[in-house]
Amino acid sequence: MNKLPELIFNISKEGKVGYSFSPVPATFTDDMIALDGEYRRNDMEDFPQLSEVEVVRHYTQLAQLNHSVDSGFYPLGSCTMKYNPKVNDTVASLDELSCHPYAPISTVQGNLEIMKTLDEWLCKITGMGGFTLAPAAGAHGEFTGMKIIRKHLSDKGDPRKIVLIPDSAHGTNPASAHFSGYEIKEIPSNPDGILDVETLEKYLTPDVAALMMTNPNTLGIFEKNISKIAEKLHANGSLLYMDGANMNAFMGIVKPGDLGVDVLHLNLHKTFSTPHGGGGPGSGPVGVAAHLVQHLPVPVITKTNDGYHAAYFNKGIGRVKNFYGNFLVMVRALAYIMALGKENIRKVAEDAVLNANYIRKNLEDVLNLQYSSKTLHEVVFSDKGLNVKTLDIAKRLLDFGIHPFTVYFPLIVHGAMMIEPTETESRETLDEFISVMRAILKEAQEDPEKLTSAPHNTPVRRLDEVLAARQLVLRWKKTEEK
C-alpha cells in the first residue's frame, strides 16, 4: 500500500526489451569488427532489461512522488522557483535548432542569431557592455567572472590575492573565487543586513582584487551603498563583482551597469524562467563592463554585414565550457524575454517584490524578522523565540502540499527561513501559505510533536540523512537486494 516504485534493477529480467531499432545490416558481419579483443567488452552484467510499458510505469510513478513548480507552490528562497512557460519548451524542442556544434557557421545562422540577440538584450537589461553565454550555471558564471577579473588584473601585472565576500553570500561565491585562485576574506554585514562603506574600507587593502556582492543580497535586501562601494573599490584598483542571481528583484528598475558593477552573472534558470530540471541544467551568462569585454571566454558571437560569426578573443580567459554553452536553455530564456517584452520586464520585479512583502506583512507578527530593512524579492525569518526548529516547520509544510522555504540559509540568520514567492504566484496561493504557516505556528505551541515528527502525509516520512552519510549506499548492488 502506497508502495514506492521498485528500483529498475529489481524489475529487470533477462530477455526483456524496451527498445526497437533497425537491425545491423545483414552484410555487416562480425568479422568486420576492427577492435582487438582486449578492447572489447563481453558483458553488461545486471544492466537493466525492461519492456517499454515497465519503463513508462516506472517513471510515471516516480514523477508523482515529486513536488514541482507545475504541481504546487515552491517558495524556495534564493532559487526563484517561478513558473516555467510551456511555450518555451516547445520552441526549444524545434528540431531545426538542434544542430551540431561544429556545423559550418554558414549553416547555423539561426542559432547564432538567437545567441547574439539574447546577448544584446541581456546587455540592455543589465547595462553591461557585453556577455558571454558559455557558463553552465550561476556558480560557473561566478568562476568565469572571477577569471575575467583575474585576467584583467594579471594583464595589468598584478593579479592580487584577495576577494572580499560578505557573510551573507551564497556558498558558491567563496568556492568560485577560490577555484579562480583567490583567497577569501569574509566581511560582516551591518545590523541592517547590508554592507557598510566603512566596513569595506577597513578590508580594502592593496591586494584586494574584488568584492563579490550578491545584490539584492540573500536577505532579500538591496545593497544600497553599492554605488559608493563601487567607487571605493575602483579607487583601490579593485573590481566589483555582482552576483546577479537575484536579478528578479529589480530587473527593469535599474541597470547594475549604471551602479558601477564591473562583472555580474545572471541565472537564466531563475530570473529568466527556464525550468530547473531537478537541479539543472542552468545557464549563467556573465556580463562585463565595456573595458572587460576583451577578456570574455571563447567563443564570442559577433555580427557583421555578412552574417553571424563565432570569434575567438586573444585576450580572453580561454574556454570554460564545451561548444557554446547550454544553448537550449538560452533559447528558452530568449523566448521568455520576448514574451515579456519591455512592457513586462519591470512588472516581473514589481510583482515579485509585492508578493514577498505581502508574505512579510502577514507573518511578521508571528515570526522573528532579524533585519528590518526593506524586503525586495524574498523575506528571511528566523526561528528565534519559537519552541520548534525551522526544520520542523519546513517538514510540517510538506503535509500541506507546500514546498518549504530554504532552510538555515543565509547563515547569519538564526534558523533562517528564506521565503521567495516570485511574481508567478497568485494572491490566493500566498493567502493559503500564510494561513498554513499561521496554523503550523499555532500547532507548534499546542502540539509541537506534530511538527517534530512531520511530515506525516508524504510518500516517505522524515529521512535519516545521517544514516545515508554513514552507510554510504551510492548504487544498487545485486547481492544487496535480491
Next chain:
Amino acid sequence: MNKLPELIFNISKEGKVGYSFSPVPATFTDDMIALDGEYRRNDMEDFPQLSEVEVVRHYTQLAQLNHSVDSGFYPLGSCTMKYNPKVNDTVASLDELSCHPYAPISTVQGNLEIMKTLDEWLCKITGMGGFTLAPAAGAHGEFTGMKIIRKHLSDKGDPRKIVLIPDSAHGTNPASAHFSGYEIKEIPSNPDGILDVETLEKYLTPDVAALMMTNPNTLGIFEKNISKIAEKLHANGSLLYMDGANMNAFMGIVKPGDLGVDVLHLNLHKTFSTPHGGGGPGSGPVGVAAHLVQHLPVPVITKTNDGYHAAYFNKGIGRVKNFYGNFLVMVRALAYIMALGKENIRKVAEDAVLNANYIRKNLEDVLNLQYSSKTLHEVVFSDKGLNVKTLDIAKRLLDFGIHPFTVYFPLIVHGAMMIEPTETESRETLDEFISVMRAILKEAQEDPEKLTSAPHNTPVRRLDEVLAARQLVLRWKKTEEK
C-alpha cells in the same frame, strides 16, 4: 491536507489572463462589426479567468488523481486496457497530417494512403472484404454494421424485424440494433457459456435479420459453434454480425471472415492500442463480406493509378460520421500494426491468452468460476460463496494501487469479476495482482469490514452514487459554492 483541487470556478478571478494572442489589428474597429445587436453577446458571466500557472497546476494536480495504464495495472475486462505506445502519439501529432477534411484530394494523398493502408491491413487480419473506418467507436460500428445488414435485406425487399443477441452480450449490442430499427430477442447461452446451434435454431424464425455475437464472448470464451451458426443463419437468409471488440484474443490465429462472419466491427482503441482517453475518442471500423462492400457508408477510400480518392457509393447506407471518421486514431492504429508486423500480431493474442489463463489458474482455487470452458483473453469469476461482494473486493483493490476488473458484467455471472490482463502485462505484475487478490480474499474472511469500508488510501473514499443521482448536481453554480 490531501486536499482535492478546487474547481476552476473557485480559482477564477476577474482580470486574470491565461492566454496570449496577437491583438485585433488596430484598423479593425468595432464599427466594422456586421452583427445586429440581437445577435451579439454581452457577457460571459462567471466564465473562468485564470493565469497560465494556475491552469497548469490545476490540471497537473488533477492528473495525479487518475489511475491510468501509464501508472499501473488496469485489468478492466472487455476493455483491453493495453499499453499505448508513445511513438503512436508522436506520429499522430505530425503537423502535416492535420489537414482540413475538405482539402482538395490531390493535396491530402498522404492521409488517404494511411486510411487505405489501414483498411487493407484490417482486411488481411480479419479476412473481410472491405472496411469502413468512419465509425467513431465500437457501438457506432455496431450501429453502422446493423444498418448495412438492414440495407442489404431491404434492398432484397425484406428488412426483417428481429435481431438475436446472446444474453452475455455487451449492452451496446442491443442498443445499437435497436437504434437501427430492430427488435431484440435475447438468446440464452448454454452451461458452457456459449451459444448452442440447437438453441439458435429455436429462435431462427423467418423475420430474424441477424445474430449479433461477441466472439470471444464476454465470458472470454470462444463461440466454437460459430461456423455452424453462420451456416444456419445463412440458410435462413439471416446474417452473422460479429462484435469483434475482443479480437485481441485471436488476431493472427484465425480470420473471422473464414468462419462465415458477414459483418464485424473492431475497436481500434482496444485491440489496436490507441489510448482510451478517459472514455474516448475511439474508432470502430466495420468490416464486411465482399457482397456487402457496396453498402458501406460514405466516403470509401479507393486507389487508382492516379492516386487515392474518396468514393461515394450509391448503394451505401449513407453517412454515419462527419468527414472520414476519427483519423488521428486510425494513424495510431496503423503505427501500432506496423510496429507489430506479421511476426507479432499473433503473439499479441498468444500472450494475452497466456496471461488470462495464468490468472485463472492462480485464482481458481479461491474464486468461483461459473463456466469451466477454455479461457481466452479474459476470465470471469463470480462472488458466489464469498461473504463479501464483488464491489467490495474491487474497492479494496484500489488500496493496493491496482485498478479493479470490470464488475457485475456479464450479467449472467453472479457478481461477475471480469479480468482482462492483456499481453502488455508482465508476469511480475500478474503475480502481484494474484497475491493481492489472495490477500484480499483472506481479509474478507478475517476482517470483512476492511473490504466493505474500502477504499482507504484513495484521494476520495467510497463515493455515494445514489446521492449523485438523487441530488443531480451536474454543473457548478455561483451561489452554491462561493
Next chain:
Amino acid sequence: MKYFPLTDSDREEIRKLLGIKETSELFSDIPGDKSYYPTDDLPSAVPENELIDGFKAIARRNTFPGYKSFLGGGAYNHFTPEVVKYLSTKGEFLTPYTPYQPEVSQGSLQAMFEYQTMMTMLTGMDVSNASLYDGGTAAAEGVLLALRKARKKNTILIAKNLHPEYIEIIETYMRDLVEYKSKYVDFDPKTGTINPDELEKIVCDDCAGFIFQSPNFLGVAENSKRISEILHAKNAFSIQTITEAMSLPFMTAPGENGVDIVVGEAQSFGLPLGYGGPYLGFMAVKEDFIRQMPGRLVGETRDIDGKRGYVLTLSTREQHIKREKATSNICSNEAWCALRAGMYLATMGKAGLRQISKTNHLNAAYFVKEVSTFKHVGVKYIRNFFNEVVLEVKNMSIDEFTGKLEKKGILAGIPLKWFFKELESAVLINFTELHKKEDIDCLIRAIGELQ
C-alpha cells in the same frame, strides 16, 4: 518486441503451469490450422526509428500544409495554446478509460464536470453532457432526443441550410426508425436564412421539433429567438446546431433565445483539424430533458467521509444498464476531446475567448468590406455572419475560380455547388484568428487579379 513484457522463459513457465506444451493448445476451440499464420501477407515489423521516418515520408505527401487555406464548413483552424497541448497529452489523462471507478478517477471526472459547466455557460443552457462523437451525430442524437421527449409527435423539421453532412447523418439515423418522419424547411436564398413566417406555416401538430443551425451552413445567424417562439407555440422543440463553437463567446447564447436543445461541434475549442477527427460532439439542454438525454453525465456527490467528489451519474439512461431501452447506444465517446476542450476554455478564459471570437468576426468583416468594391465577385450575405461568408463568382465557373487560386497557393473555400444546386457559383470562405491581415489581403489581391 518491446510491447511484450513476457519473456520466453515466462511463457515457458506459464505453459508448464497450465500443463500445455504449445501455446496454440489454448486456442484449440478455434477452428482452423494453428500452424498456419493467417497474417503472413502483412509486412514485417517496423523498428521505431523507421516507423517515425516512414510516417514523416507519408506526411510529406500531403501538400495541403503548403497552402493558405480558407476552408471551414464545420472544421476550423484555430490557435491552441501550448499549455493545452502539454497538459492534455499527459499519460494520466490519455491512458485511463471511462471512470468506472470514481475513487481513482477524480482527475478526469472533475475536469469533465468543469467542462460540462463551461459548456452550459457558453450555451446558456441548464445541462451539458460529457461529449458525443461529433457535430453530425450530435445533431442526430438531438433529433432523437426531441422525438423521445415529445412522445406522441413523430415528425422532425430539418432546415435545408443545416450542414449537409449533418443532414446526411440525421437521415441515416432516422431512415430505419419507421415510426418517425422528417420534413425539410427551405431557406430564403436571398437572406440565406430560414424565414420565420414560412416556418410558422410549416410547423404542424405532429412536429416534435425543428433542427436548424446558427450560424447556419452559409455562415449566417438564424433568428433562433423567433424560431423558438414559433415552435413553442406549437408545443414543439427548438433544436439549434452549432458547427462553429467559436461563435458562442461573441453571439447571443442559444439559451437566451429560448432554444430547448443545443447540439454541435466543439472542435474549435483546442482540437486540431486532424483531417476531420477526432472531434467533439456536444449537447446542452434544458433541465427537463436530462433523463432522456444521451451520453455520459458527471455529477457531484460526497464520499463516506463527506468529502466532495465526482461520479458518472444517471447511468440508468445508458446502454450498459438499459440495453435496448437506453437513450443512446453510445459507450466510448470523446471524453479526452472534451477534457482538452475544457483545458482550452480554462486557458483562454473569458477575455481570451471574447478576443479570439471577435477577431474571427472582424477578419470576415474586413474581407466583406474590402471585396465590396469588386464587380466580378460579390458577398452574398453581408450582415449577420460570424466568420464564414458566401462569395458569388460572376465571371467564371467556380472550379475555374478555385483552381486559379489554388495555383496561387490559396485554398479559397468550399464550392457550395457540392451541396446546393442553387449556389452553383459560390464558395464558402472561412476566416479565423489564425489568418493574419496579410493573409486576408493576399486572398483579396488574388481574387482581384481574377477580374
Next chain:
Amino acid sequence: MKYFPLTDSDREEIRKLLGIKETSELFSDIPGDKSYYPTDDLPSAVPENELIDGFKAIARRNTFPGYKSFLGGGAYNHFTPEVVKYLSTKGEFLTPYTPYQPEVSQGSLQAMFEYQTMMTMLTGMDVSNASLYDGGTAAAEGVLLALRKARKKNTILIAKNLHPEYIEIIETYMRDLVEYKSKYVDFDPKTGTINPDELEKIVCDDCAGFIFQSPNFLGVAENSKRISEILHAKNAFSIQTITEAMSLPFMTAPGENGVDIVVGEAQSFGLPLGYGGPYLGFMAVKEDFIRQMPGRLVGETRDIDGKRGYVLTLSTREQHIKREKATSNICSNEAWCALRAGMYLATMGKAGLRQISKTNHLNAAYFVKEVSTFKHVGVKYIRNFFNEVVLEVKNMSIDEFTGKLEKKGILAGIPLKWFFKELESAVLINFTELHKKEDIDCLIRAIGELQ
C-alpha cells in the same frame, strides 16, 4: 500578461496593506529614477502565436538540417526513443529544483540513484556522481580531483590527443591555481595513440596523474590498462576521459583496465545535439575518491518508519556547507540531463545498448573497408577505432575537400587542422546508428567522385 497571476485589484490591495501608494516605493532603496524604464529599448511583448512563428522562422535560417552530417568530435547524433522524450519532459521532472526536501522528491532522487548505478555498471567503477556540467568541465574536475587526492604531488600530465576543447578548459581551470603544473604527453602520429613506453619515461615523481581520452580525439582506443599500470607504478592516478559514451557498451570498461577516475560526456545517452548543450558531464571513480569528489551524490537511507528512501548525501563536500573549502563550486548541475540519460539507458536496456553500440562500430568499419580501395584518400588508423575515423586527403586541400562535399549536401567531418598542425589534410568522420547504409554509401560515392 498571462505569466502574472496578480490582478490589478490584488496589487492595489497589497499596496494598501503595505501602506504605500505606488509599487515603486518598495524600491526606494535603489538609486535611480523609478519613473524611467531602463529597458525601453527592448522590443514589445510578443504574443504566444507570434513567438512560435518567430522561432520557427529563425530555425529555418539554419540550413544544417538539410545536410547529411558526419560530424562528431564530442557531440553525437544518436537515436532517442519516444518514451524517453515523453517521460523526461513531464513537468514533474522538469520543474522541481535540487531535491533539498527529499520527502517530496523521491521521484528525482530514486531516478538519480538508478542513473548513478547504471553509470558505475557501464564504467566498471565503484561510484558515479549525479552529473557535472559537461565533458570538458568534467575533465577539469577530474584533474583537480586527482590533484586534491594526491596531496603533495602537483603535476598533471595531459594527453595531446585529448579533445582540444577539453584541454582548453583544463587550462582555464588550472591557469590561476599557481600551486599546480601541467605537462603534455604527445601521441604517436603513426598510431594516433599514446605510446606507453614514452609515457613511462615522462611520468615523474610529482605527477598526480595522467588524463587521456579513450577512444581518443582521433577515434582510437588507448591502452588504458597499460597506462594505468604505468601510473600506478609511480603512485599516480589514471584519469580516462570519454567523449563518446556510446562506446562503453561495446568496449572494455575503464574500471576493468584499472582506471582510477573516469570523466566524460554522456550526451550520447538520449540528449539531442542541441547545438552543443545542455549536455551531461559524468564522473565515476574508485571508492576511495568519494570524499574528494565534486558534484552531487544520491544515497540510500531509511525514513523514521524504516521505509527505504533516497537523499542527497555527503553534502559536506559541497560549497553550500564548506564554502571555499568545498571540493567544487558546482551547485546547479545537469540533473535533468542525467535523469533523461537514466531513462534512455533503462529503455534501451542491455540488449539495445549492445546493438546500437555495435552498429556504430560496424558502420565505421564498413566505411573503412570500402574506402580502402581509394588512392586519393586513406584512413589513417585502421584498427581499434570505435565510431570515428581519421581520413587523410591526398589530392587536394582539406577545405577544398569538405567544400566540395558540402556542395553535395554532405558535411563530411571535422577538419583536424583546426586542432593539430600535424594533421593538416585530414578530417575526423563520425558514424552512428542513425547513418543508414545508404548514407554511408552516399558519402563513399561522393568521396570517390573527388578522385
